[in-house]
Structure formats: structure tokens, C-alpha cells
Amino acid sequence: MTIKGFIVKSTIVTYTRPMAFPPFAVTVDLVVFTIRDDALHVLTIRRGESPFKGRKALPGGFVKVNEDLDTAAARELLEETNIGSVDRLHLEQLGTYGTPKRDPRMRTVSVAYLAFAADLATPVAGTDAASAQWSPLSATLSTKMAFDHLTILQDGLERARAKLEYTTLAASFCSNPFTIADLRHVYELVWDTTIDPRNFHRKVLASEGFVEPTGEHTSAGRGRPAQLFRPGPATQLHPPVRRQH
Amino acid sequence: MTIKGFIVKSTIVTYTRPMAFPPFAVTVDLVVFTIRDDALHVLTIRRGESPFKGRKALPGGFVKVNEDLDTAAARELLEETNIGSVDRLHLEQLGTYGTPKRDPRMRTVSVAYLAFAADLATPVAGTDAASAQWSPLSATLSTKMAFDHLTILQDGLERARAKLEYTTLAASFCSNPFTIADLRHVYELVWDTTIDPRNFHRKVLASEGFVEPTGEHTSAGRGRPAQLFRPGPATQLHPPVRRQH
DNA sequence: CCCTTTTATCGTCATACTGAGGATAAATGA
DNA sequence: TCATTTATCCTCAGTATGACGATAAAAGGG
Numbered sequence: 001m002t003i004k005g006f007i008v009k010s011t012i013v014t015y016t017r018p019m020a021f022p023p024f025a026v027t028v029d030l031v032v033f034t035i036r037d038d039a040l041h042v043l044t045i046r047r048g049e050s051p052f053k054g055r056k057a058l059p060g061g062f063v064k065v066n067e068d069l070d071t072a073a074a075r076e077l078l079e080e081t082n083i084g085s086v087d088r089l090h091l092e093q094l095g096t097y098g099t100p101k102r103d104p105r106m107r108t109v110s111v112a113y114l115a116f117a118a119d120l121a122t123p124v125a126g127t128d129a130a131s132a133q134w135s136p137l138s139a140t141l142s143t144k145m146a147f148d149h150l151t152i153l154q155d156g157l158e159r160a161r162a163k164l165e166y167t168t169l170a171a172s173f174c175s176n177p178f179t180i181a182d183l184r185h186v187y188e189l190v191w192d193t194t195i196d197p198r199n200f201h202r203k204v205l206a207s208e209g210f211v212e213p214t215g216e217h218t219s220a221g222r223g224r225p226a227q228l229f230r231p232g233p234a235t236q237l238h239p240p241v242r243r244q245h
Numbered sequence: 246m247t248i249k250g251f252i253v254k255s256t257i258v259t260y261t262r263p264m265a266f267p268p269f270a271v272t273v274d275l276v277v278f279t280i281r282d283d284a285l286h287v288l289t290i291r292r293g294e295s296p297f298k299g300r301k302a303l304p305g306g307f308v309k310v311n312e313d314l315d316t317a318a319a320r321e322l323l324e325e326t327n328i329g330s331v332d333r334l335h336l337e338q339l340g341t342y343g344t345p346k347r348d349p350r351m352r353t354v355s356v357a358y359l360a361f362a363a364d365l366a367t368p369v370a371g372t373d374a375a376s377a378q379w380s381p382l383s384a385t386l387s388t389k390m391a392f393d394h395l396t397i398l399q400d401g402l403e404r405a406r407a408k409l410e411y412t413t414l415a416a417s418f419c420s421n422p423f424t425i426a427d428l429r430h431v432y433e434l435v436w437d438t439t440i441d442p443r444n445f446h447r448k449v450l451a452s453e454g455f456v457e458p459t460g461e462h463t464s465a466g467r468g469r470p471a472q473l474f475r476p477g478p479a480t481q482l483h484p485p486v487r488r489q490h
Numbered sequence: 491c492c493c494t495t496t497t498a499t500c501g502t503c504a505t506a507c508t509g510a511g512g513a514t515a516a517a518t519g520a
Numbered sequence: 521t522c523a524t525t526t527a528t529c530c531t532c533a534g535t536a537t538g539a540c541g542a543t544a545a546a547a548g549g550g
Contacts, residue, residue, distance in 0.1 A: 496545100
């Protein structure tokens with residue numbers, strides 16, 4: 001059977017060949033975390049169209065015909081935020097979600113990505129309802145989200161929590177330079193626990209390559225000025241920062 | 246522009262609607278590890294057709310129109326091996342690979358899955374070249390595989406190595422019941438290291454819920470008979486089994 | 491200017507876990 | 521009987537961690 005009405009750019013030759021496989025739509029969806037106002041936030045959009053009109057959703061979109069998955073994720077992230085390219089940014093593949101009815105309109109497979117942004121990242125301003133905004137995570141987790149995005153968000157949170165244990169990624173949440181206390185707040189907010197400042201301080205300084213002192217100190221604020229650090233060269237932590245389960 | 250020549254089965258209603266997105270083929274590919282003859286093996290097929298005719302490839306296939314991704318992976322696994330359903334089997338999503346030119350024939354996104362099988366699992370016998378077989382991993386890693394399957398295999402190995410650290414999945418490689426030495430061999434072969442039998446023995450027994458004694462002992466073989474165990478209820482290990490990096 | 495408050499940083503101590511390796515137990519085969 | 525092999529138990533030192541005392545260095549109020 002020949003199908004008509006398949007609309008693409010005329011330059012894409014691939015579409016003109018017969019296909020012996022079921023066609024899927026492939027999208028990328030982004031779980032982007034940041035810390036604002038002493039709370040973990042996630043980047044969301046509000047859907048302006050059916051299905052799930054009015055609900056919050058993760059930012060994302062279709063993968064283009066000649067676009068790599070990672071590239072598509074990075075492109076969507078740049079489109080939704082003002083993050084200056086890959087600097088101070090971590091982006092990794094989270095998982096793929098392809099339950100048949102997850103999008104009632106068509107058979108869609110979504111490749112989810114997880115990103116950590118420093119506080120200074122701001123969503124792109126926009127007047128339409130679809131513009132991205134930072135939503136407090138705790139509130140978002142108890143709302144109804146579009147599609148299976150709540151599941152993706154939960155998986156992203158769990159991945160983020162695990163990653164903090166054995167990687168240096170917590171520094172990706174901090175604007176540069178940062179203090180040990182800033183770093184500790186990241187762990188406390190992501191893990192939703194309190195951590196002993198003295199033991200944490202010892203642990204971070206004992207982890208070679210986690211942070212490097214800049215030589216500077218904080219000036220303003222209450223209490224004793226704190227040493228300032230930048231991220232070190234290490235990416236993995238041996239042994240990891242232990243979390244109580 | 247309207248494209249003609251898009252050929253699919255007429256029974257699939259979805260296909261007959263206009264699509265405003267690029268169509269992708271979605272496949273699942275399997276990285277299935279087992280231990281045979283004191284070496285780590287991976288399940289492979291040999292490609293009988295172009296492209297990559299004659300090369301080894303990971304078993305896999307197209308996801309069906311109304312099939313979940315996990316279901317498709319389990320189906321492919323059952324089709325290629327005689328593993329009796331989900332018993333003694335671990336199957337998890339590994340990652341998704343969608344570089345535009347990874348399949349020269351069409352734009353394909355492959356969702357890779359990782360599975361651990363006990364030794365008793367055997368590939369389905371078949372006379373054609375496409376029948377699955379166990380290939381020694383070390384040799385396979387230095388061959389040219391079809392598509393990007395070597396990359397997927399490397400990622401699967403790294404995932405498996407990491408998983409042994411903090412989960413009880415090593416028991417999935419062992420036929421039931423097993424000895425502590427059997428379990429240690431799994432770690433040694435997957436990590437490609439040697440482990441002190443005494444310290445490993447202590448670590449396993451100290452990890453609550455990792456293994457449960459059956460009360461039986463091995464009868465034949467050299468040396469003192471070993472106690473037999475079955476997998477315990479735990480899935481995670483706190484603290485993990487440490488590996489030298 | 492003194493004192494309280496706040497936060498950063500250092501130190502102490504008991505406990506837990508690991509790596510190295512000695513010693514014993516229980517089987518097989520010469 | 522004895523050497524060999526493997527399983528299991530034990531000791532000991534080094535390292536990491538949790539709990540928490542103590543000090544340092546700032547701000548702010550009287």
C-alpha cells in the first residue's frame with residue numbers, strides 16, 4: 001500500500017524508499033536539574049496543546065533526520081535555556097521509553113537525557129505557554145505530568161542521586177568558584193538529607209582531584225569566610241561519598 | 246512536498262495517517278553474557294546478508310508495532326536461546342544508539358539490552374548462519390563486528406563490571422546451587438582480575454542477603470567439599486564489593 | 491570595643507571494612 | 521601414609537567513616 005501525505009523536506013531522499021519496518025517517531029526528552037533558592041528545581045514546559053494540554057512536561061522534541069541523539073538533546077537544551085554551550089554542563093543519556101500507548105497520537109520512542117546545570121542557567125524567556133521554566137522538584141513530583149514524564153523524572157532523580165555518590169558531578173551544579181558548603185548543599189538537596197559539615201569537609205579535601213583551591217576566599221556573608229574552589233580534574237570518586245539508604 | 250512509495254502492511258492503520266515527523270526504524274539489540282569453559286562469553290549471530298555480511302553481530306530485531314521495548318528484548322532473547330522464561334535471568338536496558346549512519350540502509354535507533362545468563366543457557370540450534378552461538382568475549386572484542394555492535398558490546402561489558410560491584414547480579418551467572426568459589430570465578434572472569442579467595446569468602450558471607458546456604462555440600466572434585474548456596478533476597482550490596490581500577 | 495552568633499576548619503576517637511597472609515579442615519590421588 | 525588441592529577460619533595493620541569537641545574568623549548588637 002502506498003501512503004500519501006507524508007510531509008518532509010524534499011532534500012531527504014531516505015523517505016522516498018520503500019520501508020519494510022514499522023515507523024516510529026523518535027524524540028528526546030530532557031531532565032534538567034538545577035539548584036535555585038535552596039531547593040532542587042527541574043526544567044519544565046507547560047503543554048499548550050492536546051494531549052495533556054495544560055500539564056507540565058519535560059522539554060524535548062523530535063530528533064531530526066540526520067541528527068545524532070546526543071546532538072538532538074544538546075540542541076533542545078540550548079533552545080530552552082541560555083546555557084552557554086557545553087561549559088559547566090553535564091549531559092548524559094538516561095534511558096529510553098517506548099511503551100506503545102505512551103503518546104496517544106502515534107508510536108513514539110523517547111530517549112531521555114539527564115543534565116545538571118549551574119544556578120546561573122536561566123530558561124529562555126518567552127511569552128507563549130510553552131516556554132521553559134524552573135519548577136521546584138518536590139512539588140513537581142506530586143503533580144500529574146504529561147505522557148510518562150513523571151516516570152522519567154523519577155528515574156532521572158534516582159540516577160542523579162546515585163551519580164553524586166561516585167562521581168564529581170555535584171560540582172556541575174555549582175557556579176564557579178564555589179565553597180565546600182555550596183558543594184555540601186548540593187548533596188543535601190539532591191539526597192534530601194543533612195550531612196555533617198565537618199565530615200563532609202574532610203571527605204571532599206581527601207578526595208584527590210575533586211576540587212582545587214583558587215586561593216581566594218568569600219568576602220561577604222555571616223560567619224568565617226570560606227575558601228573558594230574550582231572543580232578538579234577527577235571525574236570518579238574512590239571511595240565514593242557514602243549515602244544512607 | 247508529498248512523498249509516495251511508503252510501503253507498509255495495509256493492516257496497520259497508524260501508518261495511513263499523515264506524519265509530521267521523520268520515521269525511524271527501532272530495533273533492540275542484546276548483549277547476553279554467560280560463563281562457559283572458564284571464560285566470559287557473549288551471544289552472537291553471524292550475519293548472512295549485506296551489509297556487514299559474514300561479520301558477527303549482536304542478536305536483535307525490529308520492535309513490533311504494538312510491542313513494548315522490554316517485551317521486544319525478552320522476545321528476542323527467548324527466540325535466540327533456550328532460557329526458560331525469566332527464571333534465573335537478568336535483563337536490563339543498556340543504552341540507545343542512534344547515530345544517523347549506523348545502519349547504511351535506513352535511519353535506525355537501536356535500544357540495547359544487557360542480560361546475564363547462567364551457564365546452562367544454550368543458544369537455539371539452527372542450521373542457518375544466523376543462528377546464535379556463544380563467542381568468547383576476549384576474542385570477540387578484537388574482531389570487527391557489524392554496525393556499531395562492538396561499541397555496544399564494550400558498553401555492556403563496562404556496565405556488567407560496574408553492576409557486579411554494587412549488586413548481587415553475579416549470582417545470575419551461576420546455575421543453582423553454587424559455591425562461593427563459583428561466585429568468585431564470576432567476578433574474576435568479568436573483571437579480568439584475581440581475587441583473594443579468603444577475603445572474598447569473608448565479604449560474601451558478611452553481605453547480608455547475598456547468598457543463603459542450602460545445607461548441602463559439593464561431593465566430587467579436588468579439595469575440601471564446599472558449602473552450596475542459593476541467591477539471597479538482597480539485590481544491592483552495601484558496602485559494595487571493591488574492585489581495583 | 492566587647493560579646494554573642496554564625497559559619498569554616500581542624501582534631502580526636504571508636505568502629506567498620508579491606509588487603510595481606512598465616513593456619514587449619516577435609517577431600518583426592520599417588 | 522602423604523603430598524596436593526581447595527575451603528574455611530583467623531589475625532593484624534592500614535584506611536575510611538560517623539559522632540562530635542574545639543578553635544578560627546567573620547558580622548552585628550549593645
